Amino acid sequence: MGHENIHPVATGPAAETVAQHQDPQDRVLYAGWFCPFSQRAWITLEEKKISYQYKEVNPYNKERDLHFLDINPKGLVPAIEYKGRALYESLILCEFLEDAYPDHTPHLLPKDPFERAYVRLWIDHVSKAIIPAFYRTVQAQEPEKQQTGLQEFCKALRTISEKAKGPYFLGEQFSFVDVAIAPWAVRDYIVKEHRGYIRAAVGGGWKEWAEQLEKRESVIKTFSLPEHYRTFYATYLRGEAQGEIAKAIRSGRGSSGI
Numbered sequence: 001m002g003h004e005n006i007h008p009v010a011t012g013p014a015a016e017t018v019a020q021h022q023d024p025q026d027r028v029l030y031a032g033w034f035c036p037f038s039q040r041a042w043i044t045l046e047e048k049k050i051s052y053q054y055k056e057v058n059p060y061n062k063e064r065d066l067h068f069l070d071i072n073p074k075g076l077v078p079a080i081e082y083k084g085r086a087l088y089e090s091l092i093l094c095e096f097l098e099d100a101y102p103d104h105t106p107h108l109l110p111k112d113p114f115e116r117a118y119v120r121l122w123i124d125h126v127s128k129a130i131i132p133a134f135y136r137t138v139q140a141q142e143p144e145k146q147q148t149g150l151q152e153f154c155k156a157l158r159t160i161s162e163k164a165k166g167p168y169f170l171g172e173q174f175s176f177v178d179v180a181i182a183p184w185a186v187r188d189y190i191v192k193e194h195r196g197y198i199r200a201a202v203g204g205g206w207k208e209w210a211e212q213l214e215k216r217e218s219v220i221k222t223f224s225l226p227e228h229y230r231t232f233y234a235t236y237l238r239g240e241a242q243g244e245i246a247k248a249i250r251s252g253r254g255s256s257g258i
């Protein structure tokens with residue numbers, strides 16, 4: 001049992017954003033409303049007010065969408081078609097949008113080389129520590145494994161939160177560190193409802209940072225109604241999800257970065 005029957009389109013605030021981005025454009029975002037990686041690229045487009053066309057893809061039904069496999073042979077969302085050429089991998093897309101639209105503010109990567117590397121360093125922590133722990137916690141079936149996962153997840157969140165200056169990671173400047181982590185901040189109620197996670201118990205100022213992230217307009221505009229994520233994550237919570245990430249986590253891979 002996989003995700004073949006997930007809700008077909010975005011709902012709530014994200015549905016309004018999708019409706020505003022249907023006209024053909026030179027930039028097409030191929031995304032899944034449910035997908036946190038897609039949300040990163042989508043937040044970046046919204047932050048920088050870059051015009052784009054939104055196309056919903058269910059990546060779990062690959063055989064039905066051959067055009068999408070031309071765009072991303074890995075069959076994963078998000079992907080961007082840019083003047084007929086294609087790119088994929090959420091963090092690469094975010095940096096590409098920053099580079100391709102240098103006049104569009106806000107700048108999500110600082111100019112200073114040290115600061116740029118510092119942003120990438122903490123994005124790496126999100127990829128290698130926070131995200132694998134999120135999926136391990138959600139997918140674990142035995143109570144002890146759920147507990148170990150939850151402890152890892154909270155520890156990884158605390159480590160990065162202790163470095164966050166507030167209100168955002170770098171201070172007043174919203175950056176790619178915020179973009180990289182925000183989709184999991186707004187999905188953490190799944191871990192709360194099913195695995196006993198409490199935001200305030202993480203420490204390090206995570207609760208305050210997460211609250212800033214979920215209030216950010218670009219984050220709100222790219223998020224669907226909470227009940228639809230509950231349905232989407234139900235297969236993960238039962239340990240039955242069949243996506244690439246779910247399989248990597250189950251087989252013990254996935255700790256080198258997702």
Ligand SMILES: N[C@@H](CCC(=O)N[C@@H](CS)C(=O)NCC(=O)O)C(=O)O
Nearest residue numbers: 035037059076077089090243244258
């Ligand atoms: N490393 C990729 C991960 C993207 C990803 O795993 N997307 C999921 C949806 S959230 C997907 O397309 N899954 C389809 C599959 O696993 O077959 C990125 O950062 O863009």
